[in-house]
Amino acid sequence: MTQTNVMPSKDNVVGVVLAGGQGRRMGYADKPLITLAGKTLLEHVVQRVGPQCANLLINANGDPKRFQQCDLPVVADGMADNPGPLAGILAGLDWVALRHPRATHIVSVPVDVPFIPFDLVKNLVRAIGNNHVLARAFSSGRAHPVVGLWPIEIRSELRHQLVHHDIRKIDHFTSAFSMADVNFDGIPDPFFNVNTPKDRDEAEQILLRRE
Secondary structure, three states: OOOOOOOOOHHHEEEEEEOOOOOHHHOOOOHHHOEEOOEEHHHHHHHHHHHHOOEEEEEOOOOHHHHHHHOOOEEOOOOOOOOOHHHHHHHHHHHHHHHOOOOOEEEEEEOOOOOOOOOHHHHHHHHHOOOOOEEEEEEOOEEEEEEEEEEHHHHHHHHHHHHHOOOOOHHHHHOOOOEEEEEOOOOOOOOOOOOOHHHHHHHHHHHHHHO
């Protein structure tokens, strides 16, 4: 397995918003474009994560023009049949490796988490230190493997596992690497996930109370 000791910083971390899910529990709606308090889910995430990174891109399949209001690059999965978030992470790693040679890491975040902390990247970077290859978010006693910091150097191993071993679950892939868990506290949970219409209504009420 590839191991890396390259130290990340905000200046060499590129954010990847994973927006390629099918939205089954949302009635197959285009989840990134669902609105909460006057903004799309995508806009909420971009506004929180964008300032924390050197650059930002969207991983999504389908017509990229539907995201043009964010004025960000849109990168599709490089693998067919919707293999899940690892394919999106690999697409982000490959795109960044080709276009941002100074970048050492990406941070992955799902599009359906509108309360992502404003200090997410700083704390993930700090946690990696000299002892860990990967870092992931943790809250309310639960890991959030889709919210993580990934070194660019890991992409060859990830591609190998996806193509030759049909790895789909993030935890299965990351179990071979040293992982830092970074706890984030808050009310609501900073990784509150908008999966259903009920979740959407609850998240919107939270946002409206903050205004």
